[in-house]
Amino acid sequence: MEWVPALACALLGAALGLTVPWLIALCPEPEHDPSENPADFPDHVPFADLAARPGLRLRSALACGLAAGVFGLVLGWSWALLWLLVLVPVCCALTVIDYVTWYLPSRLIRPSWLVTGVLVGVVAVVLGDETVALWGLIGFVALGGYYGLIRLVSPRAMAGGDVRLAALLGIALGPFGAPVLVASVLAAAVLGVLGMVPMRRSGTMIRRRVPYGPFLVLGGLVAVVVGQVLGG
Numbered sequence: 001m002e003w004v005p006a007l008a009c010a011l012l013g014a015a016l017g018l019t020v021p022w023l024i025a026l027c028p029e030p031e032h033d034p035s036e037n038p039a040d041f042p043d044h045v046p047f048a049d050l051a052a053r054p055g056l057r058l059r060s061a062l063a064c065g066l067a068a069g070v071f072g073l074v075l076g077w078s079w080a081l082l083w084l085l086v087l088v089p090v091c092c093a094l095t096v097i098d099y100v101t102w103y104l105p106s107r108l109i110r111p112s113w114l115v116t117g118v119l120v121g122v123v124a125v126v127l128g129d130e131t132v133a134l135w136g137l138i139g140f141v142a143l144g145g146y147y148g149l150i151r152l153v154s155p156r157a158m159a160g161g162d163v164r165l166a167a168l169l170g171i172a173l174g175p176f177g178a179p180v181l182v183a184s185v186l187a188a189a190v191l192g193v194l195g196m197v198p199m200r201r202s203g204t205m206i207r208r209r210v211p212y213g214p215f216l217v218l219g220g221l222v223a224v225v226v227g228q229v230l231g232g
């Protein structure tokens with residue numbers, strides 16, 4: 001366990017978490033899809049209203065600080081922190097948006113593909129190890145393809161935003177290797193099943209459906225921790 005990088009990452013993550021309401025407010029309102037039944041989704045909350053909710057900035061800072069601190073604790077002064085810490089506030093914003101509105105805006109996801117990919121590539125160059133970038137690409141294709149296949153087979157089981165988010169997580173998790181990619185899928189599935197109970201009680205679950213984005217993000221975090229604890 002690395003306590004100094006954990007503290008440093010926690011402080012930086014908390015600072016980055018303060019930007020979450022701003023990231024949410026950047027997103028355009030989703031266009032209505034006539035093929036979808038409005039009764040299958042919660043009432044839409046405008047992103048501007050969501051970003052302005054009291055306490056969101058503080059809760060986001062705490063959540064991002066915790067996530068970043070966990071990364072620092074298990075990874076130490078790792079080059080992977082370069083892209084993981086950048087993704088922390090983005091994933092926090094996406095988690096909040098998806099939990100409340102059941103929508104994952106491409107405005108945040110697509111640019112994050114580029115930023116994360118570039119950072120992974122920079123680390124590969126610095127380390128002189130092209131496999132780092134190769135595994136980032138493999139992760140992008142593997143997770144995006146896996147969840148894309150699920151969407152192709154059952155569109156109601158997986159939304160397009162979930163597929164795009166999974167591809168983003170694949171870039172970040174790929175350099176850790178195939179076991180971490182697989183662990184992220186398993187962790188997201190288990191957390192999704194466990195999350196049905198509190199979501200049903202809170203009214204977030206509608207017709208046996210839940211927003212899957214938060215579980216994809218948490219599954220990625222769990223996979224990194226488990227991968228480092230078990231595999232080093």
